[in-house]
Amino acid sequence: MTITAGAAAPALAQSLDNQRTTSISPLIPPSLLRAEYPVDEAVAKTVRTGRSDTVRILDGHDDRLLVVVGPCSVHDPAAALDYAARLAERAEALRDRLHVVMRVYFEKPRTTLGWKGLINDPDLDGSYAVNKGLRLARQLLLDVSALGLPVGCEFLDPITPQFIADIVTWGSIGARTAASQVHRQLCSALSMPVGIKNSTDGDVQVAVDATRAAGAGHVFAGINADGLAALLTTSGNPDCHVILRGGASGPNHDPATVADTLGRLSAAGLPRRLIVDASHGNSGKDHVRQAGVVEELAERIGAGETGIAGVMMESFLAGGRQELRLGHRDELTYGQSITDACMDWNTTDRLLERLAEAVASR
């Protein structure tokens, strides 16, 4: 009797479950990936110093400006490293005025459908070689950090951080997930400062609420370093801050919204810290307008406006964007974004100088 019931139960459960999951395959354990691609002392120094400099700037203890700049997404690690080498040189030259963190974004939150980033589909052909994507991502984070250039990533999938977070200096939660309890809990565990965006409709309060929620400790389900399901208990992340990225209601980098956001943070008992994303809703995803937004921010910062601790820019080697046809990566222009339009390198270089001048004169 017992044997029959025991045998019937899995079959019964089977008939109720996995009706839409077409395959389940192994994922490399985070601890194995970390052992294959270890952090050395130089990389650890870049991360450690990059994190503490970022927090000092956010807290107003360092007069420099945080600049998070780089491609909307990485689809070609070689082009990203080519870009990183140029950026590292400029970052070093401007280091007295700017603290430059390179956007190295591997996970893309889509409005509906589309390529979801290098980790999810590294071969850009719908083959979803995720283990390969994780290896490429970790290698690139090590390579960029080895140049002395700290990196910033958006965290989208709640288990991805176990594979790469030790090499990330600055993290972000995007506009589409700022309201998500799962992402707020994740933030509470992350070891780096994390910027949280206002929502796509332009609601800033959601980012303030997320900053508060992430600052508290939580208990939630996740995975441990060996990839096993685990219960995580966190102490909270005191280094979260708001990113103003504009939205459906229009841009929100104006002085009035900056002041209003700082007021909302104070009202919530939080430090008055924010950065402005010149791309996305603040420029209508138009890379030419984005340069204008950065010019305007530089003007205001140079004139003495306080409250903006950092600026985010989407930039790559070539300006604009191109459409990816899955399986046809050979058609792509080198160094041009396949997600949002980016400013080209020369424009970026000029704007970095402009932001540094603004800091010098404020």
Ligand SMILES: O=C[C@H](O)[C@H](O)COP(=O)(O)O
């Ligand atoms: O930054 C990237 C995009 O704005 C975000 O992933 C949404 O892109 P989509 O609207 O093209 O899907």
Ligand SMILES: C=C(OP(=O)(O)O)C(=O)O
């Ligand atoms: C996805 C991004 O932005 P947002 O969440 O503001 O749309 C991004 O910065 O890549």
